[in-house]
Amino acid sequence: MPNLQLLNPQSHAGLRLRTTEEAASHFVQIVIAEFAAAAACCPILFSKEPATGAFYAGAVFGFKAGENLLGEVEERGGFKPLTLQREGFFLSDRHIAIDRDHARFSEHEGELLFDAAAAPGTALRAIQRVLGDLHSGLEQTKAFIAALANLKLIEPIDVSLHFDDGERITLQGLYTVSLDRLRELDDAAALGLFRAGHLQFAYTMTASIKQIGRLAHIRNRRKELHQPPQGLLG
Amino acid sequence: MWDGHEDVSQRQVDILFPLLSHRVMVQPVKNIVIVGGGTAGWLTAGVIAAKHRSRIGNGFSVTLVESPTTPIIGVGEGTWPTLRSTLARIGVSETEFFRQCDVAFKQGARFKGWTTGAADDFYYHPLMLPQSFGQVNLVPHWLAREDGRSFCDAVCAQGRICDDGLAPKTIATAEFEAVANYSYHLDAAKFAPFLQAHCCDKLKVRHVLADVRKVNLADNGDIRSLDTPQAGEIEGDLFVDCTGFKALLIGETLGVPFKDCSDVLFCDRALALQLPYPSEATPIACQTISTAQSAGWIWDIGLSTRRGIGHVYSSRHISDDDAERELRTYVGQAGKDLPVRKLAIRSGYRETFWKRNCVAVGLAAGFLEPLEASAIVLVELSAKLIAEQMPACREVMDLIAARFNATTHYRWGRIIDFLKLHYVLTKRKDSAFWKDNVLPETIPDRLKDLLLLWSHQSPWFHDEFDRVEEVFPAASYQYVLYGMGFRTQLEPSALAGDAKNAERAMRENVTQTERLRAGLPRHRDLIRKIIEHGMQAV
Numbered sequence: 001m002p003n004l005q006l007l008n009p010q011s012h013a014g015l016r017l018r019t020t021e022e023a024a025s026h027f028v029q030i031v032i033a034e035f036a037a038a039a040a041c042c043p044i045l046f047s048k049e050p051a052t053g054a055f056y057a058g059a060v061f062g063f064k065a066g067e068n069l070l071g072e073v074e075e076r077g078g079f080k081p082l083t084l085q086r087e088g089f090f091l092s093d094r095h096i097a098i099d100r101d102h103a104r105f106s107e108h109e110g111e112l113l114f115d116a117a118a119a120p121g122t123a124l125r126a127i128q129r130v131l132g133d134l135h136s137g138l139e140q141t142k143a144f145i146a147a148l149a150n151l152k153l154i155e156p157i158d159v160s161l162h163f164d165d166g167e168r169i170t171l172q173g174l175y176t177v178s179l180d181r182l183r184e185l186d187d188a189a190a191l192g193l194f195r196a197g198h199l200q201f202a203y204t205m206t207a208s209i210k211q212i213g214r215l216a217h218i219r220n221r222r223k224e225l226h227q228p229p230q231g232l233l234g
Numbered sequence: 235m236w237d238g239h240e241d242v243s244q245r246q247v248d249i250l251f252p253l254l255s256h257r258v259m260v261q262p263v264k265n266i267v268i269v270g271g272g273t274a275g276w277l278t279a280g281v282i283a284a285k286h287r288s289r290i291g292n293g294f295s296v297t298l299v300e301s302p303t304t305p306i307i308g309v310g311e312g313t314w315p316t317l318r319s320t321l322a323r324i325g326v327s328e329t330e331f332f333r334q335c336d337v338a339f340k341q342g343a344r345f346k347g348w349t350t351g352a353a354d355d356f357y358y359h360p361l362m363l364p365q366s367f368g369q370v371n372l373v374p375h376w377l378a379r380e381d382g383r384s385f386c387d388a389v390c391a392q393g394r395i396c397d398d399g400l401a402p403k404t405i406a407t408a409e410f411e412a413v414a415n416y417s418y419h420l421d422a423a424k425f426a427p428f429l430q431a432h433c434c435d436k437l438k439v440r441h442v443l444a445d446v447r448k449v450n451l452a453d454n455g456d457i458r459s460l461d462t463p464q465a466g467e468i469e470g471d472l473f474v475d476c477t478g479f480k481a482l483l484i485g486e487t488l489g490v491p492f493k494d495c496s497d498v499l500f501c502d503r504a505l506a507l508q509l510p511y512p513s514e515a516t517p518i519a520c521q522t523i524s525t526a527q528s529a530g531w532i533w534d535i536g537l538s539t540r541r542g543i544g545h546v547y548s549s550r551h552i553s554d555d556d557a558e559r560e561l562r563t564y565v566g567q568a569g570k571d572l573p574v575r576k577l578a579i580r581s582g583y584r585e586t587f588w589k590r591n592c593v594a595v596g597l598a599a600g601f602l603e604p605l606e607a608s609a610i611v612l613v614e615l616s617a618k619l620i621a622e623q624m625p626a627c628r629e630v631m632d633l634i635a636a637r638f639n640a641t642t643h644y645r646w647g648r649i650i651d652f653l654k655l656h657y658v659l660t661k662r663k664d665s666a667f668w669k670d671n672v673l674p675e676t677i678p679d680r681l682k683d684l685l686l687l688w689s690h691q692s693p694w695f696h697d698e699f700d701r702v703e704e705v706f707p708a709a710s711y712q713y714v715l716y717g718m719g720f721r722t723q724l725e726p727s728a729l730a731g732d733a734k735n736a737e738r739a740m741r742e743n744v745t746q747t748e749r750l751r752a753g754l755p756r757h758r759d760l761i762r763k764i765i766e767h768g769m770q771a772v
Contacts, residue, residue, distance in 0.1 A: 048405075050405075052405060053768075055770065149771065152772075154772055155772060175772060
């Protein structure tokens with residue numbers, strides 16, 4: 001259970017933000033503004049929120065819960081999803097709330113959230129920007145998904161992976177944009193998608209599917225490295 | 235060419251054969267007229283219009299004539315899983331269907347008191363097939379175990395899912411897709427207008443509000459047109475009679491007799507009432523509950539907004555007053571002052587369903603007690619058959635009618651057999667109704683033969699169930715037979731060979747049951763989410 005508190009300079013005057021290790025996630029929600037950066041290093045797919053069944057876009061970091069095949073931010077070409085940047089911080093209406101128990105917060109280590117004048121410090125200002133981007137980004141992404149769903153452009157994708165050591169992984173509950181149906185769109189619908197700025201994101205998603213193979217390759221190689229060489233056992 | 239535009243070759247023919255008096259005519263079937271605006275009428279209109287979508291507006295039309303004054307009888311609120319594919323084919327949204335027709339999920343039926351009438355007497359007829367049904371018949375293996383587990387629980391998860399009050403899918407499951415097989419409980423009074431809006435807005439069905447005052451026949455005995463005071467004369471090439479019990483076209487006009495089957499199925503009256511839920515948190519049953527009474531049975535159907543409860547009984551075995559008393563006892567204090575609607579029903583069907591250029595669908599075709607929700611499924615099957623076999627011209631219509639009649643007769647016969655099966659397996663002796671139901675002269679011959687056969691081998695993929703016209707699969711017979719304590723003599727050969735497969739299937743069922751019970755949401759919670767968030771199309 002998160003310990004949620006509304007952030008304010010009185011209660012949180014001495015609170016500091018420290019650098020922690022990124023939470024290991026295999027599927028991270030992203031917004032359309034992040035699509036280009038995400039597609040350069042990983043697949044972008046849709047999944048459904050368990051509570052509402054609504055689609056959301058996510059970047060695939062691994063094939064199993066908690067698996068991150070992409071490594072540190074530097075290895076991802078600097079791509080760090082907004083939802084990971086904002087860890088521990090939430091928007092409640094227009095106010096920032098924090099999960100006081102999150103490991104990012106400390107009384108002793110890291111940068112102070114508020115400066116001496118009780119104004120947000122550099123670190124908090126960065127978080128404000130992240131939360132703002134995320135808030136508007138989620139709305140834009142919702143509109144993008146609604147446009148695709150209206151035109152019946154979303155289709156399920158079955159990913160079945162076979163690894164060199166015999167392991168098989170089947171990913172279910174993932175969806176992508178149907179290129180076939182995109183091609184069959186009539187002129188008005190295609191133009192509408194283009195004018196709304198949605199078309200490029202649809203193509204970015206379909207192109208990013210190529211990254212599945214690359215991720216599988218990384219996973220294969222990792223397994224080889226972690227496996228003891230045959231013959232030395234026993 | 236049918237649309238009358240001339241081409242050169244036709245003109246040449248006319249010049250070459252100016253005096254030919256005995257030309258063979260071709261009379262195309264282009265205008266379909268459906269009479270009656272209930273569930274049967276609108277479902278049939280939707281199925282035909284969806285199938286012939288590309289022809290509508292190009293010389294083909296579907297018209298539905300509805301009386302502005304005749305009230306609609308809401309036939310049964312239970313359905314079969316076929317309705318999922320029917321609705322998907324028509325093109326409606328399942329989310330909107332839930333929102334507008336007070337729909338709840340149905341995962342089968344729970345029969346209480348049918349075998350012995352004792353307090354703990356119940357069994358399920360679920361909609362899921364037994365585990366690995368295509369590979370192995372689990373009946374002999376279950377019989378050999380005798381471990382006290384009900385047949386349903388030994389072979390499928392659905393009885394447990396229903397016990398737990400869980401839904402058959404999650405909010406992340408796409409429209410019309412299932413985790414556990416399901417159909418619906420729906421408000422028939424809202425279903426017809428829901429289909430109407432879709433048929434008229436999306437499928438270009440012409441809706442005419444008019445009373446049929448007179449049916450005009452052609453010289454050959456076909457129906458030529460309908461006279462209406464509001465819309466004048468309405469002509470058609472094929473007429474679908476969906477006028478309910480009145481059977482205006484097939485019965486009153488064409489004189490096709492009604493074949494009564496009350497000698498097999500005794501119930502001829504029904505009392506119905508609507509019971510509100512005590513609160514918005516009351517669990518909604520995810521199965522039809524059918525509770526045996528002294529001379530009939532009570533249906534209990536949970537919609538999202540209320541329960542529909544009714545008593546179906548035999549007036550030869552109980553008075554109306556006593557029947558109402560039994561219904562009121564079932565409902566209890568909560569329904570003390572609720573009004574009861576009385577319906578006379580007549581079990582049976584038309585000797586011919588499709589005669590000349592008229593085909594009957596719905597109550598005009600026949601009626602059976604709603605024990606296995608067969609009314610709407612029969613409408614769907616008939617509408618599909620008409621749509622798929624739509625005769626190109628009048629000249630081939632009689633051939634198609636003959637096929638339609640053979641198939642539909644077979645279906646009615648099998649449904650009657652299946653309904654009677656619920657009665658003949660009873661061990662109850664506490665009233666004349668139950669005793670009369672097992673008298674040999676009330677049991678159809680085919681059912682008698684099958685019961686004899688089933689005492690030696692269980693129904694599975696044998697030849698009596700391999701017809702595509704089959705309404706109830708062999709699995710349904712298994713659930714009712716072994717749910718009601720029927721026993722098939724075990725031949726050792728029935729067990730040999732696939733014991734390992736059976737063992738594996740039953741183990742898989744245990745795993746699957748636990749997985750589903752852990753993963754499925756509560757029935758009411760899912761309906762609330764569907765109304766609030768909607769389901770995705772994929």
